[in-house]
Amino acid sequence: xxxxxxAGGLDIGLEQAGWDVVTATDxxxxxxxxxxxxxxxQIPIGKRRGTYLEHARLIARRSARACPRT
Numbered sequence: 001x002x003x004x005x006x007a008g009g010l011d012i013g014l015e016q017a018g019w020d021v022v023t024a025t026d027x028x029x030x031x032x033x034x035x036x037x038x039x040x041x042q043i044p045i046g047k048r049r050g051t052y053l054e055h056a057r058l059i060a061r062r063s064a065r066a067c068p069r070t
Contacts, residue, residue: 002056007034012052015045025059032060 002011002024011021024035035058043052 005035006031008038008053011056012043012045015052016048018048021053021056023057023059024053029060032058 002008002014002021003026005011005024005026006028008024011024015021026032026035035053039053039056039058041052042054044050045052
């Protein structure tokens with residue numbers, strides 16, 4: 001679980017190291033939009049199979065609901 005995710009830089013490093021981010025959240029709407037767009041872009045995780053935030057549920061603080069996946 002990633003709290004205070006910001007643009008997701010730490011999450012990228014953790015996923016490259018073999019961890020899976022299952023939930024990501026931030027209070028800033030711009031940060032949540034960046035995370036959502038990064039998830040949609042399907043950025044490869046380097047040596048691992050899969051893409052950045054592939055299995056993560058993005059949760060916006062204000063609504064306490066998951067951001068829709070597209």
